[in-house]
Amino acid sequence: MRDDSARDEFFIGWQAEGPPRTMRFVRARVLWWIALALGVAVLAAISQRPFASSNFEFGAVRTFEGVLEHVPFPVLVVDRPAADPAGPSTSRWLLTVFGKRGAEPHTRPFDGARVRLKGSLIHRDDAVMVELLPETLAVLEERSARADDASAATPITLRGEIVDSKCFLGVMKPGNLKTHRACAARCISGGVPPVLLVRDESGRATYFLLVGPAGEAVNERVLPYVAEPIEVTGSVSTRGDLRILRADPEAFRRL
Amino acid sequence: MGHSYQAVQWNPNKKRYDALLLVSVVLYLGVFLGVGFVWFPEATAETLLLRALGTAGFLALHVILCIGPLARLDRRWLPLLYNRRHLGVTMATLGLLHGGLALLQFHGFGDVSAFESLFTSNPRWGSLAQFPFQPLGAAALVILVLMAATSHDFWLANLTAPVWKALHMLVYVAYGLLVMHVALGALQVESSPIPLVLLGVGILTVGGLQVLAARKDRQVDGEIGVSPGSDTGWIDVCAIGEIEDGRARLVLASGERIAIFRDGDRYSALSAVCQHQNGPLGEGRIVDGLAVCPWHGFQYRPKCGRSPEPFQEVVPTFPLKIVEERLWLDPTPLPLGDESGSTSGGGIRA
Numbered sequence: 001m002r003d004d005s006a007r008d009e010f011f012i013g014w015q016a017e018g019p020p021r022t023m024r025f026v027r028a029r030v031l032w033w034i035a036l037a038l039g040v041a042v043l044a045a046i047s048q049r050p051f052a053s054s055n056f057e058f059g060a061v062r063t064f065e066g067v068l069e070h071v072p073f074p075v076l077v078v079d080r081p082a083a084d085p086a087g088p089s090t091s092r093w094l095l096t097v098f099g100k101r102g103a104e105p106h107t108r109p110f111d112g113a114r115v116r117l118k119g120s121l122i123h124r125d126d127a128v129m130v131e132l133l134p135e136t137l138a139v140l141e142e143r144s145a146r147a148d149d150a151s152a153a154t155p156i157t158l159r160g161e162i163v164d165s166k167c168f169l170g171v172m173k174p175g176n177l178k179t180h181r182a183c184a185a186r187c188i189s190g191g192v193p194p195v196l197l198v199r200d201e202s203g204r205a206t207y208f209l210l211v212g213p214a215g216e217a218v219n220e221r222v223l224p225y226v227a228e229p230i231e232v233t234g235s236v237s238t239r240g241d242l243r244i245l246r247a248d249p250e251a252f253r254r255l
Numbered sequence: 256m257g258h259s260y261q262a263v264q265w266n267p268n269k270k271r272y273d274a275l276l277l278v279s280v281v282l283y284l285g286v287f288l289g290v291g292f293v294w295f296p297e298a299t300a301e302t303l304l305l306r307a308l309g310t311a312g313f314l315a316l317h318v319i320l321c322i323g324p325l326a327r328l329d330r331r332w333l334p335l336l337y338n339r340r341h342l343g344v345t346m347a348t349l350g351l352l353h354g355g356l357a358l359l360q361f362h363g364f365g366d367v368s369a370f371e372s373l374f375t376s377n378p379r380w381g382s383l384a385q386f387p388f389q390p391l392g393a394a395a396l397v398i399l400v401l402m403a404a405t406s407h408d409f410w411l412a413n414l415t416a417p418v419w420k421a422l423h424m425l426v427y428v429a430y431g432l433l434v435m436h437v438a439l440g441a442l443q444v445e446s447s448p449i450p451l452v453l454l455g456v457g458i459l460t461v462g463g464l465q466v467l468a469a470r471k472d473r474q475v476d477g478e479i480g481v482s483p484g485s486d487t488g489w490i491d492v493c494a495i496g497e498i499e500d501g502r503a504r505l506v507l508a509s510g511e512r513i514a515i516f517r518d519g520d521r522y523s524a525l526s527a528v529c530q531h532q533n534g535p536l537g538e539g540r541i542v543d544g545l546a547v548c549p550w551h552g553f554q555y556r557p558k559c560g561r562s563p564e565p566f567q568e569v570v571p572t573f574p575l576k577i578v579e580e581r582l583w584l585d586p587t588p589l590p591l592g593d594e595s596g597s598t599s600g601g602g603i604r605a
C-alpha cells in the first residue's frame with residue numbers, strides 16, 4: 001500500500017499542519033464519504049412514498065358566499081355553477097380556521113344564515129374545505145330558505161382509517177398513516193372534523209364525515225383510533241354531496 | 256483541572272475541517288430538497304425539509320460512531336477523531352432543527368401545548384406497530400443536545416471526567432433510540448425497500464466496526480499481557496533495546512494498561528490511559544521530551560507524569576529498573592507526580 005509509511009507519522013491535532021501522508025489519506029477518504037453522503041441524500045429523497053395531488057392554497061385568500069349549516073361541523077353550502085345540470089345544485093364545503101382548530105365556535109352564531117367569508121381553499125379529489133378568516137364572516141341574509149337535501153340512513157360496516165379532514169385534504173403531506181398520527185389526533189382534538197377514509201380495491205378514496213349515533217361530535221372519543229386500520233359499524237346518510245357516518249366509537253374495532 | 260480546556264485551539268486544519276463540514280451539510284440538504292422536488296413536484300417544502308434534516312442528522316451520527324473504531328483500527332484516521340466534537344455539535348443542531356420543525360408542524364397550533372401533545376397525542380404505548388415513535392426521537396435529542404452542550408473541555412473539567420464520560424457513553428443509547436424512532440416511524444409508512452436497506456447498512460457498518468475495533472483491542476491486550484515474574488511483584492518486560500526510541504511498550508498488569516516510554520536512554524512507566532478522555536496514551540510518541548496522546552495531543556512529562564504548565568493533568572507513574580539489560584516493572588503506582596520510577600539505560604542504544 002502506497003500510504004503505508006503514513007503509519008509512522010504522528011498526527012498532533014493542535015499543530016498547524018498535520019503530517020503530509022496522513023493528511024492525504026484522510027482527505028481522499030473524506031471526499032469519498034461526502035460523495036457517499038450525497039448518494040444517500042438522493043436515495044432517501046427518491047424513495048419517499050409518492051405525495052398526494054391535494055392542495056392548500058396557503059396565503060391565497062378568496063371570497064366565498066353560501067349558507068352556513070352545522071352537521072354538527074360547520075359547512076358552507078355553495079351553489080354549483082350551472083354548467084353541470086345533471087349533478088346536484090349545491091356543494092358542501094367543510095370549514096376550519098388557522099391551526100389545529102375547528103371553525104364551529106366562530107360559525108355557530110350564524111347557523112342557517114347566508115354569509116360571505118374570506119379564506120383559503122384546501123382540496124383533494126372533489127372534496128373541498130375552506131380555512132376561513134373568522135373576522136371576515138359577514139351575514140347577507142339572516143335565515144336562508146333552502147331545501148333540506150338529506151337522505152335516509154342505511155346501516156353499514158366500513159373498513160378504513162380515521163384522518164383529520166384538514167390535513168388529509170391538503171394541508172399536510174402525508175396527511176394520514178402512522179407518521180401523521182399525532183398531528184391528526186391534535187387536529188381532531190381541536191375540533192377539525194374527523195373523516196373515515198375508505199379505499200376500494202382500485203385505491204379510490206371515499207370520505208365519510210364521522211359523528212356519533214345521534215349526529216353529535218365525538219372527536220374526543222375517536223382519538224385512540226386515528227391513523228390505524230379500523231372497522232366501523234353505523235349508519236350512513238348523505239346531505240347533498242357530503243357522506244355522514246353515524247357510529248358509536250364504543251363499537252370501533254381495530255384490525 | 257484548572258486550565259486544561261485551553262488545550263483546544265484553532266488552527267488551519269480545524270478551520271478546513273469545519274468549512275468542509277458546513278459545505279457537506281449544505282450540499283446534503285440541497286441535494287435532498289432539489290432531488291425531492293424534481294422527483295415529487297407535489298411534495299410540500301415542510302415535509303421535505305423535515306426529512307432532509309432528520310436523515311442528515313442521523314447520517315452524521317453514523318459517521319461519528321464510525322470514526323472512533325476506524326481510528327483504533329488504523330491510526331491514519333486520527334485527524335478525524337481530533338475534530339469529532341464539531342461533527343457532534345453539527346449533528347445535534349440538525350436533530351434540533353428536525354425535532355423543532357416536527358414539534359411545530361405536528362404538535363403546534365393546537366388545543367394543548369406542543370410538549371404535552373408530543374407525549375399524549377399517540378396513546379398506543381402497548382402496541383409495537385403503533386408505538387409512539389416521536390417521544391423516542393425526543394429522548395435521543397435530549398441526550399444529543401446535552402452531549403453537544405457539554406462537549407467542550409471546559410465541561411469535561413467541571414463535570415469531572417467520570418460524569419462526563421458516562422454522559423458521553425449515552426451516545427449509544429441515543430443511537431438505539433433513533434433506530435427505533437425510524438423503524439417504528441417512517442419505516443412503518445414508506446412503501447419502498449430503500450429506507451430499510453439504508454438503515455440496515457448503517458446499523459451493520461456501525462456495529463461491524465465496533466466489533467472489529469473491540470476485537471483488535473482484545474488482541475493487543477493478549478499480546479501485551481505479562482504475568483508477574485516473582486512474588487515481589489516485579490515484571491520482566493523486555494530487553495531494553497526492544498523499545499523503539501520515542502515510543503512506548505504496552506504492558507497489561509493486574510488489569511491495568513501501563514506504557515513504558517523510551518526517550519533516548521531514559522525509560523519511564525506511565526499509566527497508558529490519558530487523563531483527558533481515556534485515550535490510548537501508550538500509542539503516543541515522545542515529542543520535544545513529552546509523551547503526547549494520539550487522540551487530542553495532551554502532553555505528559557515521562558518522568559513524573561505531570562502535564563507541563565499551565566495544564567494540571569497527571570497520570571500515575573510506576574517503578575522501573577534495569578537488571579542485566581532487561582527492563583523490570585513494578586505495577587504498583589507511585590504517589591502522583593513521583594519521579595523515582597524513571598530509570599536510565601546507561602547509554603545503551605538499540
Ligand code: HEM
Pocket residue numbers: 174179302305306307309310312313316346349350351353354355357358361389390392393394395396399433436437440441
Ligand atoms: C423532538 C424530537 C423529534 C421529533 C418530534 C421527531 C419527529 C419525527 C417525525 C414526525 C418523523 C416522521 C416524518 C415523516 O416522515 O413524515 C421523523 C422521522 C425521522 N426522524 Fe425524527 N424527530 C425527533 C428527533 C429526531 C432526531 C434527534 C433525529 C436524528 C438526529 C431524528 C431523525 C429522524 C429520521 C432519520 C427520520 C426518518 C426520515 C423522515 O421521515 O424524516 N429525529 N421524526
Ligand code: FES
Pocket residue numbers: 529530531532533534535548549550551552553
Ligand atoms: S484522550 Fe484526549 S488527549 Fe488523550
